Every structure is written in structure tokens, then in C-alpha cells.
Amino acid sequence: MTSDQIILVPLLPFLAFAANILAGRWLKNRAAWLSVATSSVACVIALPICWAVFQGAHFAHQGTWLMLGTVPLKFGYLMDPLSATLLFMVTIVGTLIQIYAAGYMHGDPRYSRFFAYVSLFMSAMLTLVVSDNYLLFFMAWEIMGLCSYLLIGFYFEKDSAANASLKAFLTTRIGDVGFLLGFLTLFAALGTLNFSEMNTLMAGAHGSHATLNTGLLTLAALLIFCGTIGKSAQFPLHVWLPDAMEGPTPVSALIHAATMVAAGVFLVARSFTLFMAVPNILPIVTAIGTITAFMAAFIALTQNDIKRILAYSTISQLGYMVTAMGLSGLGAGTFHLITHAFFKALLFLGAGSVIHGTHVQDIREMGGLFKKMPHTAVTFIIASLALSGVPPLSGFWSKDEILLSAFGAGNFLVFGILLLTALMTAFYMFRLIFLTFFGAARNAKVHAHESPALMTGPLWCLAVGSIVIGIPGSPFMHHWFQKFIAHMVHYPEYEPSGLVMACSIAVAILGITLAGVMYLKQKHWAAAVAKNFPLFYRLSFNKFYFDEFYAAYVVKPFNALGHVLFGFDETVIDGAVNGTGRNTLFLSEIKNWIDQYIVDGAVNFMGTAVYFLNSFVKRIQTGFVQNYLLIVFLVLVAFLILELKLA
Amino acid sequence: MPILEIAAKFGTYAVMAVILIFALGVVTFRNLFHCALCLAAALIGTAVIYVVLQAEYLAAIQILLYVGAVVTLIIFAIMLTEHLAGKTARQNNSQSLLAIVGLLGFVTLLATLILKTPWPVTPTALQAKNSVMGLGKALMGTYVFPFEVISIILIAALIGTVVIAKKDAPEEPL
Amino acid sequence: MIVLPLSHILIFSLVLFAIGVYGALVRRNIIGILISIELMLNAANINLIAFSKYTSLSPETGQIFALFVIAIAATAAAVGLAIVLALYRVRKTVQADEVNLLKW
Amino acid sequence: MIRSWEFYVDMIFVTAKAWILSLLGRFLPDWIVVLASITISGVVILCLGPVIMMYLTLLERKVIGRIQNRYGPNRVGKWGLLQPIADGIKMFTKEDIVPANADKIVHLLAPIVIVVPALMIFLVVPFGERMTAVNLNIGLLFFIAVSSVTILPIFMGSWASRNKYSLLGGMRTAAQMISYEIPMTLAVVPAIMMSQSLSTNTIVLAQTGDFDLHWFIFTPWGIVGFIIFFLCATAECNRPPFDLPEAESELVAGFHTEYSGMKFALFYMAEYMNAFTLCGIAATLFLGGWQGPFLPSWLWFFGKTFLLICVMIWFRGTFPRFRVDHLMGFAWKFLLPLTLINILLTALWQFTSNLTAWLWSILILGISLWILVKLNRTFVPEKRHYPLES
Amino acid sequence: MIFGMGVFKGMMVTLKNFLTSYVCKPDNGGIFTVQYPEEREKVIENFRNFPFLVYDETPEKIRCVACGICERECPPKCIHIEMALDAAGKPTRKPAVFDVDYGLCMNCGMCEDVCPFDSIFMDHAFEVTAPEQSEGLVRHKERLMKSNEYFQKVRPTLASAIDQKRKASEDKKKAAAAQAPAPPPPSAGGPPAKQEPK
DSSP states (O other), X not given: OGGGGGGHHHHHHHHHHXXXXXXXXXXXXXXXXXXXXXXXXXXXXXXXXXXXXXXXXXXXXXXXXXXXXXXXXXXXXXXXXXXXXXXHHHHHHHHHHHHHHHHHTTTOTTHHHHHHHHHXXXXXXXXXXXXXXXXXXXXXXXXXXXXXXXXXXGGTTSHHHHHXXXXXXXXXXXXXXXHHHHHHHHHHHHSOOBHHHHHHHHHXXXXXXXXXOHHHHHHHHHHHHHHHHHHTTOTTSTTHHXXXXXSOHHHHHIIIIISHHHHHHHHHHHTHHHHHHSTTSHHHHHHHHHHHHHHHHHHHTTOOBHHHHXXXXXXXXXXXXXXXHHTTOHHHHHHHHHHHHHHHHHHHHHHHHHHHHHSOOBGGGOOOHHHHOHHHHHHHHHXXXXXXXXXXXXXXXXXXXXXXXXXXXXXXHHHHHHHHHHHHHHHHHHHHHHHHHSSOOSXXXXXXXXXXXHHHHHHHHHHHHHHHXXXXXXXXXXXXXXXXXXXXXXXXXXXXXXXXXXXXXXXXXXXXXXXXXXXXXXXXXXXXXXXXXXHHHHHHHTGGGHHHHHIIIIIHHHHHHHHHHHHHIIIIIXXXXXXXXHHHHHHHHHHHHHIIIIIHHHHHHHHHHHHHHHHHHGXXXXXXXXXXXXXXXXXXXXXXHHHHHHO | OHHHHHHHHHHHHHHHHHHHHHHHHHHHXXXXXXXXXXXXXXXXXXXXXXXXXXXXXXXXHHIIIIIIIIHHHHHHXXXXXXXXXXXXXXXXXXXXXHHXXXXXXXXXXXXXXXXXXXXXXXXXXHHOOOOHHHHHHHHHTTTXXXXXXXXXXXXXXXXXXXXXXSOOSOOOOO | OOXXXXXXHHHHHHHXXXXXXXXXXXXXXXXXXXXXXXXXXXXXXXXXXXXXXXXXXXXXXXXHHHHHHHHHHHHHHHHHHHHHHHHHHHHXXXXXXXXXXXXX | OOXXXXXXXXXXXXXHHHHHHHHHHHHSOHHHHHHHHHHHHHHHHHHHHHHHHHHHHHHHHHHHHHHTTOOOSOSSSGXXXXXXXXXXXXXXXXXXXXXXXXXXXXXHHHHHHHHHHHHHHGGGOOOSXXXXXXXXXXXXXXXXXXXXXXXXXHHHHHHHTTOHHHHHHHHHHHHHHHHHHHHHHHHHHHXXXXXXXXXXHHHHHTTOOGGGTTSGGGSHHHHHHHHHHHHHHHHHTTOTTSOGGGOXXXXXXXXXXXXXXXXXXXXXXXXXXXXXXXXXHHHHHHSOTTOOSSXXXXXXXXXXXXXXXXXXXXXXXXXXXXXXXXXXXXXXXXXXXXXXXXXXXXXXXXXXXXXXXXXXXXXXXXXXXXXXXXXXXXXXXXXXOOTTOO | OOTTHHHHHHHHXXXXXXXXXXXXXXXXXXXXXXXXXXXXXXXXXXXXXXXXXXXXXXXXXXXXXXXXXXXXHOTTOOEEEEEEEOTTSOEEEEEEEEEEETTTOOOOOHHHHHOTTSOEEEOSOOOOOOSSSTTXXXXXXXXXXXXXXXXXXXXXXXXXXXXXXXXXXXXXXXXXXXXXXXXXXXXXXXXXXXXXXX
């Protein structure tokens, strides 16, 4: 019965949500503690179960929810290596971020509502993680989308926040519709929505493709991947994520860095057998991932908003994960997902701490914060090192795994792009750090101060996590994690390669050095680079003109279509109407005479005649309902007689 | 025990007759309150018929919902709209004769039809016992969707009733 | 089990229904009409149960339909009576033939 | 089969009836025996009801007297044992007054009709082992349905009297009874869920167990359900503190203001029989009905029932009357959510072990009670300050 | 505060009352009903109900002199006095008729206060019943007259005080009589003669 307690894990945050949303007015500041407490309890319940799964256990339980005709709708939970890993990550990171948020959101007028939304989000995310079928998965997925919308637009007084929330919602919606259609297609093809059953079917079908409808499955896989593209902000639907940074920073950390956006990758991991079974889909995944990784990193090079840089970094890293999935590197992708969750959450929280301390977001306004905010700075640097892939921090191991899958698969183009991306990653992260924490303070108006212990505490916890979480996947533990994931699904594994590792370390150090040189020593270099490569600079600075592109080629056409239709209405139809009107006016003058004497006479005669007749007939319409009822009834009787006569 | 069976049979006919008498009372009494009471009596009688047809559960539900709730509601409405000691006005409108003629036709026609039709009455069906358990299972299984829809309808009716019957801010009568 | 002929039950419910129809047709009071409609629904219920008992359908089907009818009848009564009360408040009458604005 | 003498004491009434029937069966045809069986049960119930009612009035007057430091009736017979009979004689011989404008027939019918459901509920009450008059498989539903009919005669009486106090009392009764019927019905649901039956007999049998610790009241949902059921039962039979329909200080006597003599006595009788049957059902549902060690089953049943009735009387001796809005609010805003939570607890009980379920139940109940109390501020008045108090 | 605690407390109070009614004395929670005909509460001495007339040793030696002051002062006018006449038709300073209508009397005690001859007092007897209201509750002189011993018994403090006073005045009178010869009788008989209304 112990594993049944897993139901409590999503349920407890949901209770916190209910309490906060219903009784938030007098819970006031206690709202945060309610949310934190429920998350912590969920964490405490979840961790032993995760541990058991790490030891090799496997839990699943199913119950029938409804019988729709003969098809049972079954809900249940599934605790396999994948979900245990995610559960482990989400509960810990979520709890820490909520503790942080209790400090960060202090004094907000909608304090309790914030925690209500966050708890609802936690509940949905945990449901998604433990769910064992696509339907429940999708339901949780949609609730997460809703929470994301609510939280991005949390400061809905700001126009930008409201617009960003709308943008995020609409953009992800495209992917969600794809996902919905995808799993319905899958249901049509397989007759089940259950992950385990799907895996079994796929494993069975591996030998004989004839039994399964490959066309339908390909379509299903493509559509499901649409969901990933939307949720994980992959090219070309990545535009919402940077704007989503309008939400409170803990939200950015929790939803838009650590958990929700990772759900897309998790979806691919869940459907991995499907993607493996269907030919020609993995290259698409790889391509999308690589493009995203490179493009986002490239954009991040020139951004100035601290949260935006991190957002693009997130997109880039998600691209990494998707690439890993595309290269059949399930273990590598999942591993990177976990490590990324820790250090990216830490980065966002650090950024939040910086914003909290300085009240500015532009890195050009900052500088020299290391002295003033030591805790934040140190943890931030740890996270950046992890992200840049400096050994022995966690990011190095996971990134190395991904590079290894590319290398091992012999896909050297991808490998090269990923290396380049890693270089850029190290560069922009340390650009950020050097501009923010080192050098001299550039804006005298900024009075920075260290954040309270309530906020730095989670930072340190996450920092420790960022350092050690890579160990299970490292050679020190003999790549335990990859083997653990491989228990579930078999995918190609590659021998660790010293060359890849060396490349990885080299680009990381190169990037950091470059950033150091450019932003600490030779400060004019940055401007020079921008001047000498104007095309690249503009592309990067303007985010590849994606928003403009969409504005020009998606939004504008629709607007233009509207305008055209309106113009058509105004000129052609109205003109025709007006012209007709003028002509009619003229004609009517003539007709008037005819009308008055001939037609009117006739009409009046008709009217009189009708009125005369009507005075008998109109009595039927008495206004009494019962009269009508009687007539209906009598007609019914008449029909009955008729019918009997005929019969 | 043929005597008991015959007695029960005639008892049933007697109940039917009583129901019909009360039903006539429902439509003919001048005092609306008496009508409502007759309705309650007729409904209780119908519950007895249900018991005869071995639908005990439904009989109980009939009494609980109809007599306990609907009739009470009707009586409330009567009390709110009727003047306690007011003279009752003419209760029937002028179409009663026509209605009676039509109804007689209707009843004769359908009665002949009923008598002529060979109903597929099966002895196995007559012997079948239906349990409350089976009813519950059917309600929660086969008919779960209509059941849920009913709950939505009930909620809608609840809200609608409150909205309609709520006293608005005072305004001019039409 | 008392074996009445099915046709007797049907005729009984037919007569009950006819009485209800008569009430719905001739009562002036709207509440009276509502009461009569309850009678008609009742007659229909008897038919449902009788059919489910006498024919080889699943015995639950008819009862469940009757159950639904009862539920709907309750909502109908509630909404109808609310309308009657609103009408009474606005027009100070509950006579059906005094509410005849909707004509000609 | 050899049985202990306890068994025969237990079965004394059942055996007596069976003996009479077998005696009849020797001389008379079967159908008369069937009729006789029905008649015996009917006659027993018809006698039992009024007798119980009479002595309940005496019990009530005695206990209330004791609570108020008085003796209560003690003049007619030893300890006033003949007092109910004297009251009865008085009621019979009193003049029957009918108001001039009253609706005579309905006025006459109301007190007669009100006794019918009160007596009918006796049919499904299990007085002892094998001592249910009619072992209906929908017994509990029958009880709920029939007790809901009680509203109707009260309406009849109040409307037919043509008296504003009667009418107000009738309206109040209807509102109160409909409101409290809902939490009462929902409070019954856990017992049905756990025993998986609507039959009162089966529910009693479901509570069999060692040391009688299987009574439903020894579970968290059982105790909550029992308290809610008992409160609702008190309200259903219009007993204090829920006696608004007959609030003397406001409505003279509510719906039976215009009744006197035997008609009044019938109203009174119905009320007391309702109190008895409701307490009996409460004992059946939650206190294990006739289950109990050592004593014969029927003695256990009557003991439990009278204990509950004494609690009702105790209530009457203790509490002042509710205010109308508090009364309705209590049913709709407090009891109703609590019953729903209680159903949840029942489900919980079925799924986890006892100790865990207890802990969870206490947690959930505590939280929900706290929330309900917070939401229902009106029931918890502000701390009042009386300036005269030193 | 736990919700429902007040309810529980209230019930405990009544339960305590219920239980103590069986074991305790009236003063600390027991039953304080008095089972009237069999047992009755002690009447306090100053309790006053209806008036009565006091006579000394024998009924002839009635204290009342039929002066009529009480008749005049009685607020509900429930006293009716007629003075006795002797054979000669002279007033005798004794009441011939002394009726008190208990049905009218409101137990105010005015008569007791105004009586200068310490003759009329309020009694303790309250169980006064009559089959018929108008005449049955009228008490005539014969039933009104009670001996001084009775007075001593029901209201000992007042009675002994009055006895002492009377004895003192008697002594004073005796002493005065010893000093001076007895005054002529007409001076004493004067005022009653004037008072004769009829």
C-alpha cells in the first residue's frame, strides 16, 4: 500500500490551492506556508517512493474511471525510472522555489493568489509526472498551461505582462492542439492511451511492422512532437518563452525554466518507444532541437535583460535535450533535464535575488554586485559554471552525454553545432556574470543589498544540488543514471570518449576566457565585434526577427485579410448599395405616382379584404396557451383516427 | 393461496379506482389546496401501484420526491399566490366541453389500440427479480452519462429558479 | 407476483393521462395546470415501469427512466412555480387566460 | 437443536406469534393464517405506538421536572404512572372546537393523516432479533420517504385552520423539515455504504462483532453521522431546541393552535411516536440496533432507544430555542457540508487501515470544522459583555 | 475555544441538576417543591392575609368598640360595621354587625394600622374557600372573632407587644383611677354617639 500514497503527492498541493483560493483573504501571509508545507509533505512522501524506484522497484496502479460504452477510461499512476526521476526533481526544486517565493513575493497584494496558482501548478505537474496515460497527462498539461498563463499575467496591470500571458497561451495552444490530435490519432492506431501498454505494443511491433499502421503512427508522433515544440519552446514556437519573463521571477524559475517547459521533453521521453518505432521522425526531432539550441544561444549573446538572457539560455538547453532525444539519447536527454532543472532554477532565483536587491533588470545598469550580494553572486557563479559545462559540476556530465550521443551516432554536423552552442553558452553566461557582479557599478542610483536568508537559503540548497546532481551520471558512479533509464527502454549507448570530454572542457574554458577578456579587460572589443559583424549582431540582437516575422507573416496577413474584407465591404458592397440607393431614389419618384394611385389602391383593397377575412381567422390566435394546447391535442386525435383508419 | 391472490388483484383494481377518483379531484376541485392534496393522494396511490409492479425502490423515491418535495413546493406556491380567505373564482375556462369530447375520442381510440395490440409479455420477464443493487449498478454504469446530465440539469434549474423567483429591485409593474 | 394483464395497467394509465390532459386544458389557474402536468408525467411513469416489468427488457431500464422522469418533473415544478411566482409578482394574477398579451 | 434459555427469552415474542399461527393453522385455511400474521403485527404496532407515546409524555415530564428541580407528575397512581391515562381521558372528554371559517374536512383529516406515517415507520424498525414487522429490502429508504410525508398533514392542519399563527407555524415546519431532511438523509448514507444494504435488519447485522465494538458509532464517520442524524432527528420531530413551528412565545402553538381535544392529542401522539421511531432508527443505524451482550435483543433495542429519547429530553431541558435564520443556516451551511465530508470519511475508512483512517478523519474533521466555524460566524457569537456583571 | 464547548457545558449543568435532584437538599441543588397538602412551608410571622377581631378572655370581651375608623379607611370598602344598641336604644360601644367581605379585601392591612383599640389584626389563615363568590366569602362577626391566645400563637411578637402596651395603659389607668375617682361614664360614651350614622 505504500505506493498508493503517491496519489497524495499531487493531491496535497491541490488542497493548498483550494484553501488558498477559497480562504486566501484571511490566510494572508500564511498562504505561503500552506503551499510550502504541502509541497514539503509531498516531497517527503515522494522521496522514499523515488528511492524505492531507484532501487529497482516498479509501481503501477490502474482504476477504471468511466465506462464509455465498452471502452474503459482508465486512470492510474506509473512509477518507472523516468517518472521517479522527474518526481524527485520536481518535488525538491518546487519546494525550494516556493520557500524562495515566500520571501520574494513578500508584501504583494495578491500574495495568497500567487501561492494558490503555484500550488495548482505543482499539483498539475506532479499529476503529469505520475500519470500513466496520455489523457491524464494531457489534462495536467492543460492545467499547467492555464497556470502558466495566470502566472505570466500575474501583474496584469502591466500591459506587457497581459500581452505576454496571452502570447504564451496562444502560442502553446498551437502545440497543444497538435498534442491532443496526436494522442487521439495514437488511440485510433493502438486502441490504448496507457504508456506501458503502448511500450509493450511497440516492443512487440519492433520485429513486425506489418501489424501496426505506420502511417498513422508517424502522424501521431509528429503531432505529439508538436506538443513538445509548443510547451518546450522549440523552434519555431519558441517566441513565447522570453516574453513569459514578465511573470514573477520564482514563476520563471519554477515553470519556465525547471519544470513546465521540461514537460515537453518529458513527453518525448514518455513517447520514446513511439518515436523509436516510427521511421524518419528522429531526424526531424534532432533538426528542430539543434536549430533551437544554436539559435537561442546565438540570440542570448547580445541580450541585455538578465531574465531574457536566461530565458534564451533555457530555450537553448531545451534544444539540447530535444537533440539528445532525437539522437536516441534518452538517458542523456533526461539527465540533462534534471541537471538543467537544478542549475537553471538556481540561475533564475539568483537573477530574482539580483532584481530584488537592485530593482533593475538591465545588466548594463548593474556591475560590481559581488561585494554587495556575496551569497547570490557565489551561487550564481556556481550555476553558471554548471551551465557552461565546467567539470566536475553537474552540467558538464549531462552536456557531455549529449555531445557523446551526437559524436557516437556519427552525426558530426550536429556535434559541431552543439559544440559551438556550448561555446556560446559559456560566453554569454560569463558575459552576464562579468557585467553583473564584477567591474564597477555603472549606475549610481542602484543601491544593491543582499536578499534575506529566506531567499538565499534555497539558493545554497540548489547550488549544492547543481554541484552534486551530476554525480550519478558521471564515470564516478559508472554512468549509473543512464543504465537506470535504460532499464525502461533500450536505446543505443556509446562508450565514453575522452575526445568529446576534452572538446567540451575546451570550449567551456574558451568561452569563459573570451567573455572575461571582452568584458573585463578589453571592453571596446564587444562594440568592435558588433560593428564588424553587423548582420550577425542585428540578427542576434533582434532575435532573428522572429517576432517581426510572425507579426509580418502571421498576424499581419490576418489583419490585412480583415482590412481587405473591410475595404471590400466599404467600397464595393457599400458603393453598390449606395449606387442602388441613388438609382432607386430616382426610380421611386416615378414609382411613387404609380404606387399612390394604382398599387396603393390594390393594396388597400387587399388589406381591407384580408382584414375582413382575418377577423374570422385571427380568433384562433387567442393568446391563451391552453387553446393552442387544445388544438394540438385535437389534431393529434385526428391524426390518430386517420392512422387507425389507414391501418 | 388463490384467495389472497384474488384479493390482492382486486385490491390493486381498487387502488387504481381510488387513484382515478383522486385524479378527477385534482382536475375538478375549485379549491386549489384541495387539488394539491388530491394530487398527493393520487401520487401515493401510484406508489402503491409501483409496489405491485415490484418497483419498491421507485415507490419510495416517488413518495420522497413527489409527495415530500414537489407537492410541498406546489403548496408553498399556492399559499404564496392564493388569498387565504379569498373567494375562489371560476376555475375552468370555456373549452371544457370540447376538451371532454376530444379526450373521450382519444381514450377510446387508444384503449382499443391497447386491447388489440399483442403485447410481447414474457413469463421470464415476469419472474425476474430486480434488486436495488442492480438498479444502482445500472445507474452508475450504463446510464452514468444521463445521470450526470440530470445533475447538471438540476443545478441549472436550481440557479434558474432562484434567479426567476428572486425579488428584484422594486420597479413599475408592466 | 400479482398478474394483472398488461393492458389493464396501460388503460389505467391512459385514463390517468387523459384526466391530466383534461386538467391541463381546462384549468384557469397556472398552478392547476402544473399539477395536471404532474399527473400526466405520473401516468407516463406507470407505463415505463409496467413495460419494463412485463416485457423482456432489462428490468432496470424502465425504472431508471422513471427515475429520470421524476427528477425532471421536480425541476419542471420548481422552475414552473418560480415563473408563476414571478408572474404573480408582476401581474398580480395566476390565471392562464389573463396572461394573453401574446396574440394577434 | 438445543439452545440456551437466553435464546428463548430473546425469542419470546417471535415464538409466541409462531405458536399462535401454528395453532390457527390447524383449524383454518392458509390465507387466514397469512392475514392473521399481518393482523398480529399490525395490532401489536397499533397498540405499541400509543402506549409508547403515553409513557414518553410521562417520562419527559418527569425528567424535565427533575432537571428543573421539581418532581413532575406524581399524584395519579404510584409515581404518577396513571397520569398519561388521566390525560387521555381528559383529551377524550374535551370539547372539539372547530373554527367557524375552517376548511372542515381538511381540518378533520389533518390529525388523522399525521398519525399514519408515524405508525408506518414502526413497520421497518427492528425491535429485536427477527422482530422487524416487515423486513423490506429498502427499509431505510421507506423510512426516509414516509417521514417526508409528515409535512403534508402539517400543511393541511395549518392551512385548514384559517389562522395566521397556524399558517406561519405550518410554513416554518415545512421549511424546517425540508431543510433538515437533507442532512439527515446524507447522514444515513455512510451506514448504507458500509453495510451495503438499505434493509434495517441487514444494517444491524453488519454491526455484529466482538465486544460490540463493531457498532458504527465506534468509527469516526459513525460518530459524526450519529451526531448529525440525531440533531436532524430532533429537528424533524420539532423538539426543542428546534421547536420553532410550535414556538409558544411567538406562534401560540404553531400549526395546532386551533386544535383541541382528541385532534390535538393525535398531533401530540404523532410527534412523540416520531421521536420514538427516529431514536429507534438512530439506534439501529449507529448503535448496533438490538445487538448487545447478555440481555435479550428487544431489551437492548428499547434500552438504547430510551437512552436516546432521554438525551432528547435532556436537550429540551437545556437549550433555548433557535432563531429562524440560525436554524436554516445551521442546516444548510453547517450540517450539509459536514455530512458530505462525512461521506468522504466513510470512503476513506474503506480504503485504509483503522488507525490511519482515524488519524486522517480527525485531521479532516478538525480542518473542516474549523473552516465551517470560521465561515459560519453567526453561530459563534462575539464574546458579550454584560455591564451589570461584576 | 473549541466549537460546541458551550453546548456541552450547558448540558453538563442540566445533567448535574438532574442528578442532584435525587440526592441533595433543596438549598444545594435538590428539589425545592413543597408537596402542599401533605407538607407546607412555615408561614413567617409578619405574613398578613385577611383581618380578624381579637377578643380577650371571652367572646363578650371584644376589643372592638365599633368606632368605624377601619370601615372608613378600608380602601376597597370591604368592612361593614353596625354598632349594637342596648334595650334602650343607646349605643353600647360594641359591634352588632361586623362583616368583612374577603372577596373584596385586598390584604392591605390598613385596618390594622388605623385601629386605635388594637382590635383588628391580619390573620395567617389563607385557605379560604367558599362554594359561591358573593355571599360565601363574607365573614360575619362570629367567625371573625378569635381569642387573644390565637393571636399570641400566630403572631407572638406583635401580640405580646400589644399585650404589654395594653397592660401598661391599664396600669396607668388604674393608677390614675387610684389617684382620681373614676370619671363619669357619659364622657366616654360621647364620641360613639356622634358617630352613629343611621
